Amino acid sequence: MSTRKLTGSANNPQIRRRYRAEKRFKAYCIGAVSIAFAIIIAFFTDIISQGYTAFWQYQVQVTIDYNDRAERLGQFALDRDMREVASRGATRSIPRAIDRNPDLLGTTEERWVPVKAEIDQYLKHGRDILEAKHEEVAAAPELPDKLRKKVDALIDEGRIESAFNTRFFTTGDSKLPELAGIFSAAVGTLYVLGITLLCAFPIGVMSAIYLEEFAPDNKLTQTIEVNINNLAAVPSIIFGLLGLALFINFFGVPRSSALAGGLTLGLMTLPIIIISTRAALRAVPDPIRQGAFAMGCSRWQVVRDHVLPSSLPGILTGTIIGLAQAMGETAPLIIVGMIAYIPEAPSGVFEAATVLPAQVFTWASEPEQAYVEKTAAGIMVLLAVLLTLNATAVFLRRKFERRW
Amino acid sequence: MYSEATTEPPETTESVTPMTGQPETSAPAQTAGTADKNVKVKAENVNLWYDKTQALHDLDLNIYENEVTALIGPSGCGKSSFLRCLNRMNDLIPSVRIQGQITLDGEDIYHPDVDVVQLRSNVGMVFQKPNPFPKSIYENIAYAPRLHGIVNGRRDLDELVEHSLKRAGLWREVSDRLQTPGTALSGGQQQRLCIARAIAVNPEVILMDEPASSLDPLATATIEELIDELKDRYTIAIVTHNLQQAARVAGYTAFFHMGEIVEFNDTDTLFTNPREQKTEDYITGRYG
Numbered sequence: 001m002s003t004r005k006l007t008g009s010a011n012n013p014q015i016r017r018r019y020r021a022e023k024r025f026k027a028y029c030i031g032a033v034s035i036a037f038a039i040i041i042a043f044f045t046d047i048i049s050q051g052y053t054a055f056w057q058y059q060v061q062v063t064i065d066y067n068d069r070a071e072r073l074g075q076f077a078l079d080r081d082m083r084e085v086a087s088r089g090a091t092r093s094i095p096r097a098i099d100r101n102p103d104l105l106g107t108t109e110e111r112w113v114p115v116k117a118e119i120d121q122y123l124k125h126g127r128d129i130l131e132a133k134h135e136e137v138a139a140a141p142e143l144p145d146k147l148r149k150k151v152d153a154l155i156d157e158g159r160i161e162s163a164f165n166t167r168f169f170t171t172g173d174s175k176l177p178e179l180a181g182i183f184s185a186a187v188g189t190l191y192v193l194g195i196t197l198l199c200a201f202p203i204g205v206m207s208a209i210y211l212e213e214f215a216p217d218n219k220l221t222q223t224i225e226v227n228i229n230n231l232a233a234v235p236s237i238i239f240g241l242l243g244l245a246l247f248i249n250f251f252g253v254p255r256s257s258a259l260a261g262g263l264t265l266g267l268m269t270l271p272i273i274i275i276s277t278r279a280a281l282r283a284v285p286d287p288i289r290q291g292a293f294a295m296g297c298s299r300w301q302v303v304r305d306h307v308l309p310s311s312l313p314g315i316l317t318g319t320i321i322g323l324a325q326a327m328g329e330t331a332p333l334i335i336v337g338m339i340a341y342i343p344e345a346p347s348g349v350f351e352a353a354t355v356l357p358a359q360v361f362t363w364a365s366e367p368e369q370a371y372v373e374k375t376a377a378g379i380m381v382l383l384a385v386l387l388t389l390n391a392t393a394v395f396l397r398r399k400f401e402r403r404w
Numbered sequence: 405m406y407s408e409a410t411t412e413p414p415e416t417t418e419s420v421t422p423m424t425g426q427p428e429t430s431a432p433a434q435t436a437g438t439a440d441k442n443v444k445v446k447a448e449n450v451n452l453w454y455d456k457t458q459a460l461h462d463l464d465l466n467i468y469e470n471e472v473t474a475l476i477g478p479s480g481c482g483k484s485s486f487l488r489c490l491n492r493m494n495d496l497i498p499s500v501r502i503q504g505q506i507t508l509d510g511e512d513i514y515h516p517d518v519d520v521v522q523l524r525s526n527v528g529m530v531f532q533k534p535n536p537f538p539k540s541i542y543e544n545i546a547y548a549p550r551l552h553g554i555v556n557g558r559r560d561l562d563e564l565v566e567h568s569l570k571r572a573g574l575w576r577e578v579s580d581r582l583q584t585p586g587t588a589l590s591g592g593q594q595q596r597l598c599i600a601r602a603i604a605v606n607p608e609v610i611l612m613d614e615p616a617s618s619l620d621p622l623a624t625a626t627i628e629e630l631i632d633e634l635k636d637r638y639t640i641a642i643v644t645h646n647l648q649q650a651a652r653v654a655g656y657t658a659f660f661h662m663g664e665i666v667e668f669n670d671t672d673t674l675f676t677n678p679r680e681q682k683t684e685d686y687i688t689g690r691y692g
Binding site for chain 2: 216
């Protein structure tokens with residue numbers, strides 16, 4: 001009897017149907033995961049394949065001739081041939097150098113300087129394709145024949161070489177793509193996040209502690225709760241408008257400054273920190289509080305000695321996630337003017353600044369082809385920083401998590 | 405969510421109305437044979453409401469010094485609610501309202517001038533589920549004495565920790581790993597750690613809310629032996645669902661039913677010769 005009951009499912013249509021349904025459902029789920037994964041892979045492949053070239057740059061060896069014409073215009077320090085090849089930006093500082101040190105006049109100097117962006121692009125993307133196919137490729141960057149021959153000759157002489165592009169990490173934005181870097185945007189991001197953290201963390205954590213541990217459960221606190229949850233879902237551009245109206249127009253914070261951006265992002269991050277902190281506090285088991293109260297702790301002592309230490313990893317994780325979100329935010333910063341062209345890194349929070357995602361946005365809207373790889377490289381840097389932040393959050397949670 | 409600060413007498417007393425009971429009717433069902441005993445905790449006309457629902461009705465109960473008093477009764481009969489009145493843990497629940505008088509050595513514990521912190525360091529509590537703090541074994545014990553300034557210096561504290569663990573019968577098992585987390589101990593050990601934690605502040609009364617209900621029989625037996633030893637120094641009130649446990653450890657037993665004390669007597673009499681039919685039904689398993 002019992003064997004007949006438990007076996008023979010292959011013949012039972014109902015059981016067969018159940019198995020099939022289960023397999024089908026599993027297949028759908030695997031399909032969904034695959035799609036998500038494929039999208040991520042495609043995204044990374046695209047960004048990396050477009051952007052990795054930005055980390056290298058072709059340089060040309062030039063002779064700088066400190067003559068009296070170069071004292072007025074740096075370009076004249078190069079001979080006519082090289083002016084076509086070397087970046088215009090490379091000789092900008094020569095008049096000032098002569099001004100500062102007149103002894104340079106009459107001397108010469110060998111120096112490696114970046115090539116012009118279009119030559120860089122040609123060497124990176126055009127030359128190999130053209131040589132391999134021995135025919136015209138429509139999309140490949142091209143140079144006028146005369147210039148191309150000159151560049152080819154310079155390469156044969158060993159006077160044009162590819163090198164790691166340190167400039168990308170040490171300079172700010174530039175109208176010359178070969179000189180543009182993310183340094184000033186990175187500094188701006190640092191200032192903005194610092195201000196965001198300073199204003200959102202204490203206020204957020206204190207509010208959460210009050211609401212979770214001290215506040216009476218009445219109409220008023222319930223209203224506040226609902227509104228905080230709603231605030232977290234408000235589109236970020238609204239926070240930008242609020243920041244513009246409140247900080248810039250009302251309090252007179254300088255437009256485009258890291259302070260304006262940081263305060264605005266602080267507003268945006270505040271509800272995220274409050275919500276995640278409350279979740280972390282709520283995750284502390286109530287018996288711990290009861291035990292502490294029964295030992296004669298006041299409410300503040302319970303919070304300070306038992307609830308906070310236990311919930312700290314959760315609070316920090318939530319804060320980092322909130323900051324990471326703020327860091328990737330562009331819309332509210334456009335409203336407060338942080339999309340500006342910033343060639344020099346800001347030296348204070350009141351100065352005009354820009355941030356990484358805004359820099360990416362700026363580059364993405366430039367027409368020159370050389371900015372395409374800059375855009376992708378900027379995204380890669382942004383992603384690297386975000387991944388680092390999130391990894392830190394995971395690390396903190398793992399390290400300090402307590403088990404009950 | 406908690407709502408009221410518990411350390412400020414003016415706030416905590418809002419939930420307590422002045423005593424309304426008449427003293428002359430307040431010691432009825434007590435039995436003979438207790439006259440020579442010293443009453444440690446005296447509850448008179450205690451009424452308790454959760455919002456509009458009344459959970460305790462005119463309770464009177466004497467808890468005698470250096471005795472174990474068991475509170476038994478079916479679930480939801482108010483034993484735990486009553487126990488939590490004795491160290492004012494109910495203050496933490498905003499919807500609770502308490503009427504009547506509870507005295508510790510003749511002192512009204514709900515008097516506006518009473519500091520709950522002091523009350524709770526005199527009336528310790530052990531919970532149903534072991535709830536050691538997520539700190540080391542040492543810190544679990546040392547925390548409260550340090551907080552209340554009971555000890556001076558590291559040496560005193562070390563001594564107190566050892567003393568408390570010894571009295572809770574845990575010292576032998578943990579003396580070589582005091583810095584390990586208290587939460588890493590077994591359930592029975594955790595519960596004894598909680599008892600050690602409670603006696604570290606040298607209370608006079610220890611309240612136990614089903615202290616062995618989440619433990620296996622062996623750990624339960626250890627806890628029961630411990631309770632028996634502790635009664636020489638402390639007054640103990642224990643809520644239990646385990647009637648045999650009440651019979652084994654308690655000198656006195658109160659049978660609760662529907663928020664009232666049906667019968668209170670010394671344990672032997674209550675279990676062998678109950679006065680009330682309801683009590684008999686309950687202890688013989690016909691009811692509850």
